[in-house]
Amino acid sequence: MSESGSEVRKAARKVSTRQQDPEGTRQNIIEVASQEFALNGLSGARIDEIAAKTRSSKRMIYYYFGDKEGLYLSALESAYATVREGEAELDIAGLSAVDGLRRLVEFTFTHHHQHEDFIRMVMIENIHHGQYLERSSVVRDLNVTAIAHIKDLYERGLVEGQFRPGLDPLEIHWQISALCFFNVSNRATFSRLFARDFGAPDMLERLKQNTVEMVLRYVAKPGALGE
Structure with missing residues (x-):
């Protein structure tokens, strides 16, 4: 399987997971974000890093929480x-x-x-x-x-x-x-x-x-x- 094909499948699995368990996805984002905020503070934490460590995407994080401050408050x-x-x-x-x-x-x-x-x-x-x-x-x-x-x-x-x-x-x-x-x-x-x-x-x-x-x-x- 090509590298691009593997990435497509990985993205598809993320979408499927979000559709099946939106609350679980939201909680997963909060758990990862909490670790990032605790380590790097509000200003130092990066949404790209948080998205990479979750089963979600940067776009979905903004969908759930509005912006980084909204995610920080939820955490x-x-x-x-x-x-x-x-x-x-x-x-x-x-x-x-x-x-x-x-x-x-x-x-x-x-x-x-x-x-x-x-x-x-x-x-x-x-x-x-x-x-x-x-x-x-x-x-x-x-x-x-x-x-x-x-x-x-x-x-x-x-x-x-x-x-x-x-x-x-x-x-x-x-x-x-x-x-x-x-x-x-x-x-x-x-x-x-x-x-x-x-x-x-x-x-x-x-x-x-x-x-x-x-x-x-x-x-x-x-x-x-x-x-």
Whole structure:
């Protein structure tokens, strides 16, 4: 078979795939684009490169997302949706507030470690002063849900006599995010500066447990942790 004939068949397979599974094609574009944006930023990512690594075409990317900024925003929305979906699947309704909060912190720490592209995209969006997220009602709605989960845990902890009064659920979310985010965003620099592998399994486990303890000590009333 000639090289041109092979290219025609390859293009035909791409068209067939798009026609059979448009949502799968769209998700494939977002997954590849997320990696490119996390690696190269909004300005450095190239639609040609993204198209070459997907089962789609440059024209189809523009069809689904309008332009590169539209694709970038969709990738951000997908990244936030993934973490919020994971939180929603946590089985914490039957746990005490302390144990529920512990499980939420453990999940967040592990999720961020396993989704480094998410952390890098959030860092890039902060470089852009959050201007693209500001356009997204999707992300705002997702994060309202996240705060609602913490608010529910906190209020249960107050009723159970485990948590101290006067705390803001949004600020609790901030502290959890800060501790778990830093573990990924600054791991490389800390490892080199202090000649210790902060990505080693035993170090990650210790850092996770430290993070859980710091959050719980911040929220819990004295003596509530059984000390």
